[in-house]
Amino acid sequence: MNINALWNLSYGVYIASVWDEERPTGCVVNSAMQITAEPATVAISIHHDNYTNGCIEKTGRFALTVLSLNSDPAIIGTFGFKTGKDVNKFDSVKYDIKNDMPILTDGCAYLICEVINKMETDTHTVFLGKVLDADFISKEEPMTYSYYHKVIKGRSPKNAPTYIELENGEENIPLQKREKYVCSVCGYEYTGDIPFEDLPEDYVCPICGQPKSVFIKKE
Amino acid sequence: MNINALWNLSYGVYIASVWDEERPTGCVVNSAMQITAEPATVAISIHHDNYTNGCIEKTGRFALTVLSLNSDPAIIGTFGFKTGKDVNKFDSVKYDIKNDMPILTDGCAYLICEVINKMETDTHTVFLGKVLDADFISKEEPMTYSYYHKVIKGRSPKNAPTYIELENGEENIPLQKREKYVCSVCGYEYTGDIPFEDLPEDYVCPICGQPKSVFIKKE
Numbered sequence: 001m002n003i004n005a006l007w008n009l010s011y012g013v014y015i016a017s018v019w020d021e022e023r024p025t026g027c028v029v030n031s032a033m034q035i036t037a038e039p040a041t042v043a044i045s046i047h048h049d050n051y052t053n054g055c056i057e058k059t060g061r062f063a064l065t066v067l068s069l070n071s072d073p074a075i076i077g078t079f080g081f082k083t084g085k086d087v088n089k090f091d092s093v094k095y096d097i098k099n100d101m102p103i104l105t106d107g108c109a110y111l112i113c114e115v116i117n118k119m120e121t122d123t124h125t126v127f128l129g130k131v132l133d134a135d136f137i138s139k140e141e142p143m144t145y146s147y148y149h150k151v152i153k154g155r156s157p158k159n160a161p162t163y164i165e166l167e168n169g170e171e172n173i174p175l176q177k178r179e180k181y182v183c184s185v186c187g188y189e190y191t192g193d194i195p196f197e198d199l200p201e202d203y204v205c206p207i208c209g210q211p212k213s214v215f216i217k218k219e
Numbered sequence: 220m221n222i223n224a225l226w227n228l229s230y231g232v233y234i235a236s237v238w239d240e241e242r243p244t245g246c247v248v249n250s251a252m253q254i255t256a257e258p259a260t261v262a263i264s265i266h267h268d269n270y271t272n273g274c275i276e277k278t279g280r281f282a283l284t285v286l287s288l289n290s291d292p293a294i295i296g297t298f299g300f301k302t303g304k305d306v307n308k309f310d311s312v313k314y315d316i317k318n319d320m321p322i323l324t325d326g327c328a329y330l331i332c333e334v335i336n337k338m339e340t341d342t343h344t345v346f347l348g349k350v351l352d353a354d355f356i357s358k359e360e361p362m363t364y365s366y367y368h369k370v371i372k373g374r375s376p377k378n379a380p381t382y383i384e385l386e387n388g389e390e391n392i393p394l395q396k397r398e399k400y401v402c403s404v405c406g407y408e409y410t411g412d413i414p415f416e417d418l419p420e421d422y423v424c425p426i427c428g429q430p431k432s433v434f435i436k437k438e
Contacts (some may be wrong), residue, residue, distance in 0.1 A: 005328040005329070008328035031253055033250040036343045037347055042225070045253075075224065109336055119336055126254055126345070128338060
């Protein structure tokens, strides 16, 4: 079995959002799909350890913001590599309220869903949501997971269904001769024209916002 | 609510295949996603009316072939617009047996899954499958549903979760002044350089293989 073949499944990149009492919270989701057309229902898969999971469980609702090719990649850092237990992820993004639910404005579409069923697995809950409201936010093209990996060069957070443990420094990214610097928090690889060492000291990871000091040189 | 916003969810294009007694059968699936990483499990959504649904129910297994950008679009016609009740869809394609299951060779990857759970909706069954085997078939890029719609200009079969009833001849395709001919079986729109009327009489729809006579002129 070559488990890497599962990387050939295609996904979008979404922010699942929900109320945590009075404040909004959420996380990155790539496993989301439409299940039925009439009534429109969608399924999403969220890890048990994601704080968002418990909030959806409690409130019975979730929203999905579809990220676009032009969405700020820092959104993925905030919603994919930080936890809503510790930080208010919505502090750093613009958001709007639709059908009483929080959605990000930096996307191309949103869906508001009511949980009508769920299926448990060892690690993830599959929530089935009836679509209560949906609309376009912009005319931008949706971001695909493949685009995120190839162009933005992020790496899946550990709770993602698509996460694969890298063995002994094994890399999905083709090796280049130039020294590589990788963010130790989110896995972002610096690929700018300026050598990494020459970047200003206030440089931060464009994905997760961590300082230059968390970057490590890859051999 | 603007239900068209759901078109911004991203998908691949897959053939779900299964044994129907001694012969292989299957159908097009776009709603497929990984649910958990360890053990690797995937979910697919299949309409109750699809013959494949009952066969998966009966055998407890399914395979997924991931179509690539170079896969023959006629596969989508055969597996998306014909029914396995009436025809042996595998008669017109090359296939292989992996882990005792039939897969198409004209794709970029395959997965063999054992059904471990399912969730029913009004119209579709969501099958949760533990991945028993997976591998690449080729190095081609996976076909996305968006690519299929934009480039191959197909239309969803009625049983697809993403199917949307077109109202009063409303079209998703931008209007052009030239007369348009559309296959009445699968919705394929002819866009070749030769005027449709001048095509040879043995012209067949490249998607579903139906003859020239089933094409209708759109006003």
